Amino acid sequence: MEFELRSLLVFRHLAGSGSFSDTAKHWGISQPAVSLTISKLETAVGLVLFERSPTGARLTTDGHAFLPRADDVCQSYAGLIDGLRTWNRRQSSEVLLACDGSSIGRQLMADLEAGSVPNLAATVTVRDLVENWGAALEESRFDLAISGRFLRAGLDSNTQEAVLLRERGITVAWNPMFHSFDTQRFSFPEILKSTVLLPNAKVAVGFDDFFRRWCDEAYGVQPAHVMSFDTEVAAASACKAGLGVMVAPGDLMARFPGEKVHFESVRTFEFLLPQAFTYGIYCRAEEASKEVLSTAAAISSYLVKKGLLARS
């Protein structure tokens, strides 16, 4: 029974999705390669695992029996790979930081790449935050995550949080050339009649879900149209271009100090949601590596010194 252990990952995905093209896309290989991987695996274990059809693949009885064991192997294989990668990073004293899409995160990313962050004990490699980053952090896909989160979303006993910033309420911003809402007597449901520009989970965990639930439960209506954005900067420029109304947690305009002239904005629900927006830096709860912890400290103090977290 000799086969590449990684082919079980393809097997597992195909079993779950039932589609050759989805599996190919997910693993970044071609469809014939998926087919070939599966038939090699079938030959190696001497079992027929799938019934194929023009629309996809379906597990056979033997395939069903094979799946739970294969799933275990996949998990421990992924665990080994993550473990080895973490070890490699420790050896080369490298810390992998995942940066969120808020303007603070983007600024930090640029500064790190330019090498202007002082007191770093390790080489910091930066990458984009993934959705569901809590789990990815636990699995050692990266060592540190910097991100915003909304209310209690994203909190987990397996991750440690260092709060950098906490803000009340949410901000609604629009370009006065395209929209005219009353800033004095602002009525939140009014904005639901136009397009809402919403940062997604890569900017602030839980905000997207909260917003939709809020609309549903408080007003019984969903926004006319929602556009999701991976970064706050992209959402803000769409807003500036008049595409819609931007809704973001906390004090949005403080994060765009130079752009205030282009927007009219309202902060709302400040008393209903006193600790709505938390911006923090996260690591694994049991993190023991000095490099990781001191990198987190260096980044926090840099953000404070540079005034990225300062509020008027």
Place this chain on the structure above:
Amino acid sequence: MDQYHLLPRITFRQLEVLRAVFRERSFSHAALDLHSTRGNVKRMCGELEQILGGVLFEQDEVGALSPTAFAHTLVSQMSPLVRSVRKLEDAVSMMHQTGRVLRLAATPRLFESGWFTGFLRRFRSHCPFRVCCLMLDERRFRTALLNAECDVFLGCGLTPSDKLDTIDLGPVPWQFVTAGGPAAAGLPEQLADHPWWIEDNGDPEAMERLLDAFQQAGAARGRAASPTAWAEWLAKPATIPAGTTLLVADTDNDAHGSHVWPSHHYAAFIRRNHPYSELKSFLESAAHGI
């Protein structure tokens, strides 16, 4: 999670070899444990080093091996993986022992035949599979096999296909029917001077080949009759034109035809590289009643 090609292509065997060398601190001792050779073990360690991109063992002047820090990390972290692969292997070998499912398909017509019953009895008594049968129209058996909807298709007088392996299960005997009723078999040359018919089985290529074979054996050119006309003739043999012989493929009896006569053949089709490597030999031995 990742791109597939970024994941290291390690196999279970490589991890086992690594564990053995790590334990024994020697390629040759590990080879003894693994029932392999020193060269083989050394080569596999080299492969693993290449795949993982790190040195696993260092050799001093005396030739003693010492594992690197990387090897220590790898060995300490791989035990969950080794355990889960063992469990997978156990599960697979258990499935092999208790019998894997074999889906055996045939045309509805062949299903009812005496030959099929006999074949199935012989096949079941030999093979370690759990055989289940399904009916399948012969027009789509190639797709069904390639799609793994079934594992084996039993057919009679069908053209083989490039993508399928064909196992010859022996010739189908002929019965000779004339207006006067059943006739005795002779030699193909006896069909040289009077008309004769066989039933069209819907596979033009196979029919063509069979008729050619008859001509080569010295018979006149026969003709293929449509299934409806054929059924009428067989129902009332008196309506068969005088002097005409019908060659009826006799699937009712579990017997082989003679090799003197060109004939349809029973055949089992399986897809190339079917995971059950021993399937072919089981089919062959069932066909010959060994």
